[in-house]
Amino acid sequence: MSDHALPSPHDWVRRHSPPGGIERIEAWFGGHGYDPHRHDTYAIGQTLAGVQSFHYSGALRHSLPGATMVLHPDELHDGMAGSAAGFRYRMAYIDPASIQQALGGETLPYIRGGLSDDLRLRCASQVFVQALEHPLQALEEQDALYDLAVALRVVAGKPRGRKRPDYQAAERARGFILEHAEQDITLEALEQVSGRERWSLSRDFRALYGTSPYRYVTLRRLDRVRAMLLDGFSLVDAALAAGFHDQSHMTRYFTRAYGVPPARWLQRLRA
Template sequence: MVRNTGRSATSDWVIRSAQAGSIERIEAWFGNHGYDPHRHDTYSIGRTLAGVQSFHYKGSLRHGVPGNTLVLHPDEVHDGMAGTEAGFRYRMAYIDPSLIQNVLGGEPLPFIAGGLSNDPRLYHASEALVQAVDHPLEAFEEQDALYDLAVALRAVAGKPSGRKRLDYQSAERARAFIMEHLHLGITLEMLEHVTGRERWSLSRDFRTLYGTSPYRFVTLRRLDCFRRLILNGLTLVDAALAAGFHGQSHLTRHFTRCFGVPPLRWLERLRRAR
């Protein structure tokens, strides 16, 4: 992917990896404000390349600098802004919790307090995932990196205490059903029928294992579909309806809560990076 090194210092930009795969990777630069408060159901694993990357997280203002690793937990509210007038540049990989569960096999998702870590185990384990976005990840390399990341997250976070036994198989059946039937009006009753698990226990385990509620999971998968459609040239209205939203305003509300900017602004930043 070719970068335009002649951009003005006031022009924010985001580059997404063009590689089709299970992990979304970006590199971005912001001169001031980046994102409003938002939350998504992936781990956000990042590396500040230059400047100070500031963000509100769990009630405090954090500051990412080169040398540490950002680890934002799924579905935790955060924003993003430059910590100095010099702006900041960073890379981020968005990791579906199900990929971590492929390694952990039903353990609660590891939580890294504060959203930042100086632990060298996390830094080295995340290195392959936050390399330049124009470097394609081979399938084997990605799988190896995901294993290393899951093990490092578990080691750095420590083992949670006081958790009841989780029904990973039922939660995974529910997740697989959702992925195959996004076109339906999915309900907890449906998931209860598919899994044979009482709906509220299933919902609790789903949150612990995948970082978000079943309803949010459905909504965010539809947002993924919407992003693919607008990148392929569909209008916002047509893409919103095709992805399962009631209309553009319904879509915009959910999109902004998830990504911190409205869809047109998100698309504009990507276009600037081309």
């Protein structure tokens, strides 16, 4: 690994995550940014300066200013500077459930390679990658989500040869998860509440929301961990309150989801 790939003490992340709204960040990294990890959201953004490199879908990709990054939910990726100059970028994390409000139960659109030069996607994502100093009004956000969903569908093209998922059954399961994320949830319980055979439900859940029911539970628990850490709770208290066995259990899943341990995540936000 070259010197410029090492973590920089001057790396920083600015984050805006209003209650019930879309999480957006702006960040700068001088070298290594994130270890391999997976979100259960779309990560949609733009490189503002420098070369933003990342491994994705079996290849090393390079994002330059002018392109749009569209990382699919649950796709493994990392992040690093592609040159000694470092890179700066903005990213929005879009819940697939919000996209489904416009798609109405279609398989999630997939943008191959995680990068697109299509102007329709760039325009549709512009609202979400504007400066964090400009908060999104509720109606503005909803309009932009619809435009983004349509652009994703058009640019990705419709998948062929797959039966339409049972959206209502999957939504019932997702609602149950949101209400009981801190508890021990089983496929049997999801089968009962959704009215759908468990393996069909699991397959449809992945198609509609981009991840498995278990991963969805885990990420909701991590959402609570992040909120508690920002409120000043200790790692161990946040882990136990969110439903993890202990701090090390939570830290392992946190790093897999965000590419950095929780203490490092907090440090960057406070830089």
